[in-house]
Amino acid sequence: MSVTDMTTPLVVDEEELRHARAKNRERIAKWVLPVVVIAFAIFMWDRVVVWNDIPHYILPGPGLVITTLIADWGMLSSALVVTLKITLAALSVAVIGGVGLAILFTQSRYFEMSFYPFAVILQVTPVVSIAPLIFIYVENRLAGLLLCAWIVAFFPILSNTTLGLNSTDHNLRDLYKIYGATRWQRLRYLQLPTALPYFLGGLRIAGGLSLIGAVVAEYVAGTGGIGSGLAFRILEAGYRLNIPRMFAALLLIAATGVVIFTAASLLSHALLHKWHESAIKRES
Amino acid sequence: MTSPNTIPPMGQREKLLDMVNIDKVFNGNVVALKEMNLTVNQGDFISLLGPSGCGKSTALRLISGLMRPTSGQISWEGGQNSGDLGVVFQEPTLMPWATVEQNVWLPFRLRGKSLSDVQDEIMWALNMVGLEKFQRSYPRELSGGMKMRVSIARALVTEPRLILMDEPFAALDEITRHKLNNDLLDLRDKLKCTVIFVTHSVFESVFLSDRIVVMAARPGRVSSEVTVDAPYPRTEDFRTSAAYADLCRKASEALHGAMNQHGARASA
Numbered sequence: 001m002s003v004t005d006m007t008t009p010l011v012v013d014e015e016e017l018r019h020a021r022a023k024n025r026e027r028i029a030k031w032v033l034p035v036v037v038i039a040f041a042i043f044m045w046d047r048v049v050v051w052n053d054i055p056h057y058i059l060p061g062p063g064l065v066i067t068t069l070i071a072d073w074g075m076l077s078s079a080l081v082v083t084l085k086i087t088l089a090a091l092s093v094a095v096i097g098g099v100g101l102a103i104l105f106t107q108s109r110y111f112e113m114s115f116y117p118f119a120v121i122l123q124v125t126p127v128v129s130i131a132p133l134i135f136i137y138v139e140n141r142l143a144g145l146l147l148c149a150w151i152v153a154f155f156p157i158l159s160n161t162t163l164g165l166n167s168t169d170h171n172l173r174d175l176y177k178i179y180g181a182t183r184w185q186r187l188r189y190l191q192l193p194t195a196l197p198y199f200l201g202g203l204r205i206a207g208g209l210s211l212i213g214a215v216v217a218e219y220v221a222g223t224g225g226i227g228s229g230l231a232f233r234i235l236e237a238g239y240r241l242n243i244p245r246m247f248a249a250l251l252l253i254a255a256t257g258v259v260i261f262t263a264a265s266l267l268s269h270a271l272l273h274k275w276h277e278s279a280i281k282r283e284s
Numbered sequence: 285m286t287s288p289n290t291i292p293p294m295g296q297r298e299k300l301l302d303m304v305n306i307d308k309v310f311n312g313n314v315v316a317l318k319e320m321n322l323t324v325n326q327g328d329f330i331s332l333l334g335p336s337g338c339g340k341s342t343a344l345r346l347i348s349g350l351m352r353p354t355s356g357q358i359s360w361e362g363g364q365n366s367g368d369l370g371v372v373f374q375e376p377t378l379m380p381w382a383t384v385e386q387n388v389w390l391p392f393r394l395r396g397k398s399l400s401d402v403q404d405e406i407m408w409a410l411n412m413v414g415l416e417k418f419q420r421s422y423p424r425e426l427s428g429g430m431k432m433r434v435s436i437a438r439a440l441v442t443e444p445r446l447i448l449m450d451e452p453f454a455a456l457d458e459i460t461r462h463k464l465n466n467d468l469l470d471l472r473d474k475l476k477c478t479v480i481f482v483t484h485s486v487f488e489s490v491f492l493s494d495r496i497v498v499m500a501a502r503p504g505r506v507s508s509e510v511t512v513d514a515p516y517p518r519t520e521d522f523r524t525s526a527a528y529a530d531l532c533r534k535a536s537e538a539l540h541g542a543m544n545q546h547g548a549r550a551s552a
Contacts, residue, residue, distance in 0.1 A: 171377040178348050179394045180366045189393065193381045275380045275422050 060244040065251065068244040076233065076245075080252050083229035086142070086214040087256070090149030094206050097150070098157030099199065105158075106165040106191065107183070123155040127213055131220035141221055145229075148220070149213030153206040160202030164195025197276050200268040207260040215253060291476050294494060294511070297325035299361050300445060300478055301347070306356035308342055308504075315503035316342045320356070322497065322506065324446070324480065329472060331489035331496045332482045333535065335543060339504020340482045344448050347480065360445075367391065370439030370447040374454055376431035378423040378438075384410065385419040388438045402441075409441040410434075412471055429460040436468070440475065449481045453488070465491055466520070473517055486539060490531045491523060498535070500542035507542035510535050 042062050048054070049061040056064055069076065101119070105112035131148050138144040168190050176186050218231035228236075230249045237245040272278060291297070301324040308317040317339040324330060332340040345351045346358060348369055360368065370391075378387045385399070385406050392402040399406075410416045413433035423431055432452060439447050453461040469492065472479060483489050489496045490512055500507040512535075514527055522528050 169377060171373045171375060172379065174348075174350055175371060175373075175377060175390075176394065177350060178369055178371055179391050181394045185394055189390075190379070193379065196381070275424060277424075 057241050057243050060247055064244050065247040069248040069251065072245055072248060076230070076249060076252060079228060079230045079233045079249070080256070083211075083214055083218070083231065083253070084256060086145045086149055086217075086229065087211045087260070090146055090153050090213060091207060091210040091260075093146065093150050094154035094157055094210060095203065098154045098202070098206070099161050101154075101158050102161035102165055102195075103187065105162050107187075112162075119155060119158055122151055127152050127216055128220060131217050134217075135221055145214060145217045145221060148217030149210050152213030152216075153210035156205040156209065157199065157202040160198045160205075161195050164198030165191045167198070168194045197268075197272055197278060200264070200271065204261060204264040204268065207264045208257055211253070211257050211260060291327035291516075294325075294328075297327050300324045300326045300328075301361065302357075302359050303343075303347070304357045304359075306343075306346060306353045306358065308339070308346060308351065309354045317346070317353075318503040318505045320504075320506055324478065326445075326478055327476055328495055329479045329493040330481065331493040332480065332499060333484065333486065333489045333496050333539060334499030334504075334507070335484065335501050335539075337501040337504065338499035338542075339501075340499055341450055342504060343499075344450050344480065344482055347446075348448055366395065367442040368445045370442065370444040372432075372435050372439050372447070372449040372452045374451045376423070376428075376435040378431060378434055380423050382422075383419065384415060384421050384423070384426075384434050387423070387434055388441050390438060391442045405441055406437075409437040412440060412474070413437045413467070427460075428456055429464060432456065432464060433467075436471070440471070440477075443475070443477075445478060447477055447479045449479060451482050451484070454483070454485075461488070462520075462523075468492065469516065469518055486532055486535045490528060490535050491518060496535055496538070498538045498542050500545050507545060508538050510538050 046061045046063065049059055060068070101115070105116065127148050130151065131144075134147055135141070135144045138147060165187075172190060173186070176190055181189075214229065215231040218229045219235065222232070222235065230253050234246050234249045237243070237249065303320055303322040303324075306317055306320040307315070309315050320339070320343060322330075322343075332343060334340050342351070346353055348371060349364075379390075382390075388406045388409055389399050389402065392405070393399075407416060407419070410419055413436050415430060415433050415437065418426065418430070418434075423434065426434065435452070439449075453464050456464065465488065468479075471477070479493075481489070481492060494512050494516075496510040496512060498507045498510060499505065510531075512531055514522060514531065
């Protein structure tokens with residue numbers, strides 16, 4: 001047998017092959033399984049309705065929900081736009097307010113001591129219980145909705161970003177001091193990048209919460225007419241026993257939540273994949 | 285800063301820094317450092333050697349200005365300017381979100397210089413530590429030894445008058461540590477820089493330095509000084525030479541002397 005034989009076939013290692021096969025299976029299953037399970041659930045939902053002859057005002061089948069979604073698209077889409085506007089506006093204000101407050105907190109211990117309790121009180125009080133008061137004091141209904149959604153959404157951003165800004169490596173902090181960094185330089189070059197992964201974690205939670213806040217606030221605000229969102233359409237459809245429309249609106253809310261979460265996750269990946277542990281895939 | 289072509293022999297070096305009667309007391313009663321006197325000359329490679337709690341890291345923090353002494357004075361020849369100091373910690377202490385060149389840029393960036401302005405300096409420093417091909421890499425893509433090299437490049441890039449190293453190689457494996465020891469001596473030979481190196485390894489201190497300041501604990505203080513009169517450049521051959529073994533024994537004895545002073549005091 002010659003050592004320089006270039007045609008020697010690659011050595012096949014059974015264990016490695018098994019690993020490769022298992023990995024491949026897992027990659028496919030990751031996408032296929034959820035789709036199959038959801039499809040099966042929808043199918044069973046349909047069957048249960050058909051087999052038991054359940055009337056559509058009790059439980060509509062999935063087909064009817066889709067038909068209603070298409071038929072009522074004009075009304076539902078404008079309601080979706082309203083809910084989406086409130087959600088995104090609340091999220092934006094939560095980001096600005098949460099990050100801004102977090103920066104103020106880390107710049108001044110005394111400021112943090114003074115105002116952190118307020119933030120906690122706002123957070124732990126259920127928004128449903130504050131909302132009626134807000135709608136008494138705030139004339140503009142849209143502003144009231146925004147305020148409610150903001151109260152729910154801003155805390156995770158505030159607390160995560162504060163934690164991140166305070167998590168800088170102490171040696172790096174020393175290094176900045178030795179090199180005579182200004183407070184602004186330290187914030188910009190050291191604290192903000194350190195806080196980024198924490199902030200993005202907060203953003204993912206806040207995205208979902210701002211939608212919940214917007215929906216809850218709409219329920220409380222209740223009044224219809226112009227500028228009514230999905231939650232109001234659900235309430236209204238409930239009064240009219242239009243159950244298929246309730247389901248259609250619900251479907252839109254759930255889809256909105258999924259889209260927001262996915263967008264936040266993609267943003268997180270785009271910003272972190274080059275350097276942060278959470279975004280790095282390891283070969284095991 | 286212009287470097288002389290060779291480091292003058294000990295005794296003929298110009299003074300760089302003086303620590304006079306330095307005391308550092310924490311919480312009113314914990315004496316971290318007592319009556320420390322140390323003169324650092326240009327071109328010195330000083331190791332601070334001692335058991336934990338002897339105040340060697342405290343001494344570094346005092347020199348770097350991160351702490352002020354409780355009493356006593358630290359004076360720089362010609363006054364201290366920003367950029368006089370380069371620091372290397374036990375961990376590489378790199379910013380994970382920044383590339384290698386951005387990390388090395390830091391001392392300049394904090395002085396308001398743009399990356400393109402100091403590109404030459406950065407490449408020079410990376411060249412010095414053998415990482416010129418990795419300027420665009422992120423720290424996570426580098427090995428432990430390479431990260432430490434980036435950290436050293438960052439300390440060198442401003443051509444500081446004094447480089448402080450706080451047990452920089454303690455967390456590395458022995459083979460990498462020896463390699464970095466050799467490279468550090470090469471650097472020192474090229475740059476004629478002055479180094480204060482904290483370590484608790486007798487062997488490392490003998491291999492690297494020309495002055496070993498042996499420190500004792502409780503209270504932290506200078507116990508004795510060992511002069512390592514072996515000539516530079518020192519290579520791997522030096523590590524296996526009789527002279528090296530001899531010097532290590534001398535330094536070990538000095539270190540044990542320092543520990544026994546403490547023991548005698550504790551049992552008294």
